[in-house]
Amino acid sequence: MSRNKAADLFNPGCPLVALGTSSNNDTLGEILKFGIQCGFRVLNISDEHNNSQLIGSSLHSLITGGFATRQDLFISFKITKLQNIRRLESQINEHLKMRNMNYFDLIIVEHSSFIEKDMLKVWKVLEKLHFSRSVRNIGLSGFTISQMKYILSVAVIKPFAVQALFNPYSVNLELIKFCQNEDLLLFAMSPLDYQKSERKLQSENAVSRTAYNHSVSPVQILLAWAIQSQTLPVVQTLNFDHIKENIMLSDVKLSENEMEDINRLSGVS
Numbered sequence: 001m002s003r004n005k006a007a008d009l010f011n012p013g014c015p016l017v018a019l020g021t022s023s024n025n026d027t028l029g030e031i032l033k034f035g036i037q038c039g040f041r042v043l044n045i046s047d048e049h050n051n052s053q054l055i056g057s058s059l060h061s062l063i064t065g066g067f068a069t070r071q072d073l074f075i076s077f078k079i080t081k082l083q084n085i086r087r088l089e090s091q092i093n094e095h096l097k098m099r100n101m102n103y104f105d106l107i108i109v110e111h112s113s114f115i116e117k118d119m120l121k122v123w124k125v126l127e128k129l130h131f132s133r134s135v136r137n138i139g140l141s142g143f144t145i146s147q148m149k150y151i152l153s154v155a156v157i158k159p160f161a162v163q164a165l166f167n168p169y170s171v172n173l174e175l176i177k178f179c180q181n182e183d184l185l186l187f188a189m190s191p192l193d194y195q196k197s198e199r200k201l202q203s204e205n206a207v208s209r210t211a212y213n214h215s216v217s218p219v220q221i222l223l224a225w226a227i228q229s230q231t232l233p234v235v236q237t238l239n240f241d242h243i244k245e246n247i248m249l250s251d252v253k254l255s256e257n258e259m260e261d262i263n264r265l266s267g268v269s
Contacts, residue, residue, distance in 0.1 A: 015247045016227050018042035018076070018187065020236040024051040027238055029058035035243050036068050044187070044234045046078040047095060056099035076106040076187070078141060078163065082113040088125045093134060107135045108163050108187075111142035119147065120154055127157045139163060139187075145178050152182065161185040166231055167192070167222065169201060171266035180230060188231035192222050206261040216252055219245055224252040225262050 019040040021028060028051060032043070045055055062068055083091055096102065107126060114122055129135040139161035140148060151159060162179055164172065166188035179186045192201065201207065202218040211218045223246060226233040235246045254262075 015039050015041070015249065016232055017223060017246055017249070018044045018232055018234040019243075019246075020044045020234045021051065021055055022046070022049050022236050023238055024049055024054065025238055026054075028054055029061075031238055031240070031243065032058045033062055033067065034240055035247075036062055036073075038243055038247050040243075040247060041068075041072055042074045042076070042232065044076050044078070045099075046080060048078075048080045052095065052098040056101070060100045070101075074105045075101070076108060076139070076161075077104040078108040078110060080110040080113050082109075082122070085114065085118055085121050085125065088122065089129060092129060096134065103134050103136060106137040106139050106161060108139040108141050108161065111140070111147065116147075119150070123151060123155060127155070130157050137161065139185075145174060148178070148182075158182075159184060161187055163187040163189060163234075165189050166226065166229075166233075167201060168204070168207070168225065168262050168265040169199075171229075171263065176230070186231040188226045188229075188233040191226045191231075191233035192219055192235065201265075204262075204265055206265060210254065210258050210261065213258075214252055214254075217245055220249055220252050221254070221262075224249055224254055225259065228254055228259060 017040070019032070019035045019042065021032070021043060032055070063070055077095065079092065079095075082088060092107065096104065107129070109122060109126065126135060126138045130138060137160035138157060140151065140159050141163040143151070143162070148159065148162070162175070162184050164175060164186065166172070166186065167190055176186065178184070201222065207218045207221050211221045214221065219242070223233050223235070227249070237243060237246065
């Protein structure tokens with residue numbers, strides 16, 4: 001199996017799990033602080049949760065307080081509300097200002113935020129931001145493979161990452177192969193709490209049995225599975241115990257048979 005691309009991108013020892021920030025709960029600031037103290041370095045933020053000032057002030061206090069440097073962190077920002085292509089550059093700069101940042105390590109652009117005929121125009125604006133160093137990398141969400149192939153064919157700056165639903169119930173083998181072939185990092189969304197009809201992912205025999213054999217929780221097995229599937233799982237929680245659980249994965253290594261057992265849950269392995 002090829003090496004997870006994330007392992008080559010971040011500092012040695014950096015946990016290959018991203019911390020999501022979808023809440024605007026007042027405890028989010030404490031969660032960010034605790035998560036960074038526990039070792040999280042990849043943060044996933046968005047324009048859709050009305051928490052920009054809370055995140056900005058929290059990160060500012062963490063950095064000035066010496067808990068982390070800006071260079072320690074990899075901050076991914078997803079833009080879902082594209083106001084106007086002509087204002088896209090200023091819109092992203094406004095998002096940076098609201099969060100007390102000089103740059104985003106990654107911008108993820110949601111395909112549904114603009115009409116398809118404007119795809120190239122949007123990409124060119126993002127490339128301009130890349131060359132100005134306001135955006136270090138560019139990623140995609142909600143794009144079909146054919147649309148991503150088009151971007152690859154016209155892009156000066158190649159896409160860095162793809163964000164997609166990914167867990168043992170939802171495995172898109174074509175997308176995984178495409179990302180591996182094109183050297184794209186796949187951010188795995190909803191890796192833990194996905195429910196299929198009346199079935200719950202963490203209660204599946206393949207998951208619970210493997211957790212028992214490794215003396216860890218089903219959550220840790222699912223995250224280890226996602227990492228060994230060459231993705232970067234994004235977790236969401238406001239629970240301090242879950243923060244620790246989500247990052248204590250260094251000793252969890254699944255065998256090929258265990259990976260295959262969990263793969264079968266998707267019905268496409």
